[in-house]
Amino acid sequence: MTGAGAALRIEGVHKSFAKLEVLRGVDLEVAEHEVVCLIGASGSGKSTLLRCINLLEPIEAGRIVVEGLEITAPDADIDAIRRRIGIVFQAFNLFPHMSVLDNITLAPIRVLKRPRAQAEADATALLARFGLADKRDDYPDRLSGGQQQRVAIIRALAMEPDLLLLDEVTSALDPELVAEVLEIIRELAGQGMTMVIATHEMSFAREIADRVCFLDDGVILEQGPPERIFGAPEQPRTRQFLARIVAAGRL
Amino acid sequence: MTGGSASRRRLGRSVGGRAVLIALASTVVFFGAIGWVVVHSPGWPVVQRSFFDAERFWDALPDSIARFRLNVQLFLIAEVLSLVFGLVLAVLRSLPGPVFFPIRALAVVYVDFFRALPGILVIFILAFGIPGLRLQGVTNDRFFWGIVALTLLYSAYVSEVYRAGIESVHPSQEAAARSLGLSRVQALRFVIVPQAVRRVIPPLLNDFIGLQKDTVLVSFVGVVEVFRTASIKSSAYFNFTPYLATALIFIVVTIPLARFTDWLVARDRRNQLRGGVR
Numbered sequence A: 001m002t003g004a005g006a007a008l009r010i011e012g013v014h015k016s017f018a019k020l021e022v023l024r025g026v027d028l029e030v031a032e033h034e035v036v037c038l039i040g041a042s043g044s045g046k047s048t049l050l051r052c053i054n055l056l057e058p059i060e061a062g063r064i065v066v067e068g069l070e071i072t073a074p075d076a077d078i079d080a081i082r083r084r085i086g087i088v089f090q091a092f093n094l095f096p097h098m099s100v101l102d103n104i105t106l107a108p109i110r111v112l113k114r115p116r117a118q119a120e121a122d123a124t125a126l127l128a129r130f131g132l133a134d135k136r137d138d139y140p141d142r143l144s145g146g147q148q149q150r151v152a153i154i155r156a157l158a159m160e161p162d163l164l165l166l167d168e169v170t171s172a173l174d175p176e177l178v179a180e181v182l183e184i185i186r187e188l189a190g191q192g193m194t195m196v197i198a199t200h201e202m203s204f205a206r207e208i209a210d211r212v213c214f215l216d217d218g219v220i221l222e223q224g225p226p227e228r229i230f231g232a233p234e235q236p237r238t239r240q241f242l243a244r245i246v247a248a249g250r251l
Numbered sequence B: 001m002t003g004g005s006a007s008r009r010r011l012g013r014s015v016g017g018r019a020v021l022i023a024l025a026s027t028v029v030f031f032g033a034i035g036w037v038v039v040h041s042p043g044w045p046v047v048q049r050s051f052f053d054a055e056r057f058w059d060a061l062p063d064s065i066a067r068f069r070l071n072v073q074l075f076l077i078a079e080v081l082s083l084v085f086g087l088v089l090a091v092l093r094s095l096p097g098p099v100f101f102p103i104r105a106l107a108v109v110y111v112d113f114f115r116a117l118p119g120i121l122v123i124f125i126l127a128f129g130i131p132g133l134r135l136q137g138v139t140n141d142r143f144f145w146g147i148v149a150l151t152l153l154y155s156a157y158v159s160e161v162y163r164a165g166i167e168s169v170h171p172s173q174e175a176a177a178r179s180l181g182l183s184r185v186q187a188l189r190f191v192i193v194p195q196a197v198r199r200v201i202p203p204l205l206n207d208f209i210g211l212q213k214d215t216v217l218v219s220f221v222g223v224v225e226v227f228r229t230a231s232i233k234s235s236a237y238f239n240f241t242p243y244l245a246t247a248l249i250f251i252v253v254t255i256p257l258a259r260f261t262d263w264l265v266a267r268d269r270r271n272q273l274r275g276g277v278r
């Protein structure tokens, strides 16, 4: 699976918070158009790994290469590489002082230097595509959680990223709002968007993932196609984790 | 639910009406009694002559109001300048990374320094000291140096207010902005500062109430503003009433500003509760 064609290559990434070593040599390669789901216990470092990929968290050791550009190189233009990576957070993190439209167009206008009219037309088209056309001029706090999270996804998509990172995008949502967000992700996967998705929604991971990675004790302990990880996990710790999930009725 | 809250409001109004009447009556009785005691105390005539001389008051007031224009100018110019300079300082202080360490350090030292100094000292040093150097092309205008001194002083306070505002914006906002490819400066400019500024308006207005009052310090280097006018008149007549005229002017100007600040705070809270558009 090595090759220049990888959308994302992570090699030996180490990350600590003070004395807590969260990532202890993570290796991961994601091909173009591949959907990878990260699973693992709470606190296993899924969010940390995603945040490290675009260096929102600085790392102590390792290499991260996105579309052939090494973001961890000392002379890397981090802002330029970040433009190619969209990230959507668990807590949406929309800008509360801006309308939905301005949230979406801010980066295309300021970073990609698109003309405002074009950025707004693109944003309006995206909103329409995801059923939010009438929310264009609302402020985020007028929207439901599901709507806010869809706007956050659209905001990331407006930058036309090569790689989309989704960090438990449904876990802050009421159950009845989860479906509308998962539907968007399904659609994106269908269009071939390269994605790394941290999730607790095991049935969703099983359905959408090309590959599932089990993060445990700071490393990716086991990975493979969803049928194998969920059906016949090799590692005892993976089995243990999945058994707990089943017991909690989440699979 | 709307019906319920409307009827509650109606009920509230009639109860409120009676409460206001009671409060009014009690206030009149209370302050009337205090007033009566004061006016009938043995020392009152002397106090009245010295502090509440109607003739002196009406003589001093027009001049004082005219001179107060200088205070207003000092205030407005120093306010605008320190708003800008304070923001620059706050942003410099929040620049990340080791490269900017000297700039951060400079901003910290500046703020500590000017917050530590008594205002009158800075005004004296600038307004007397710099003209004393007799430098070519440097103005001797005391009014000018007064503005510079007030700006230097209040920029330090204002930058601290801004900094608190910037720090009050949750780090996830910066993370979201940076992850979209915005630079640190763009994230500050479009995402963090606009949210911070909204939150810092009330504490800023509080600082400006202080600035408004501190404009009288500039009188000590010979700018004949409202306080100086009062003290000239006061020593000429051997009477303190002109100072009371000045006090009245400050009260009349400052209390509305303080009320306005409170109103802004209340409105922001209401908007937030309603999840409203601003």
Ligand SMILES: Nc1ncnc2c1ncn2[C@@H]1O[C@H](COP(=O)(O)OP(=O)(O)OP(=O)(O)O)[C@@H](O)[C@H]1O
Pocket (backbone or CB within 6 Å): A017, A020, A022, A040, A041, A042, A043, A044, A045, A046, A047, A048, A049, A168
């Ligand atoms: N900024 C931080 N400072 C200190 N410790 C942190 C920080 N962020 C995360 N951690 C710690 O790192 C560990 C991994 O956290 P992380 O959020 O990556 O886990 P996670 O797998 O995403 O968990 P969850 O499923 O609950 O979201 C946790 O022990 C957490 O307490």
Ligand SMILES: [Mg+2]
Pocket (backbone or CB within 6 Å): A046, A047, A048, A167, A168
């Ligand atoms: Mg997480």
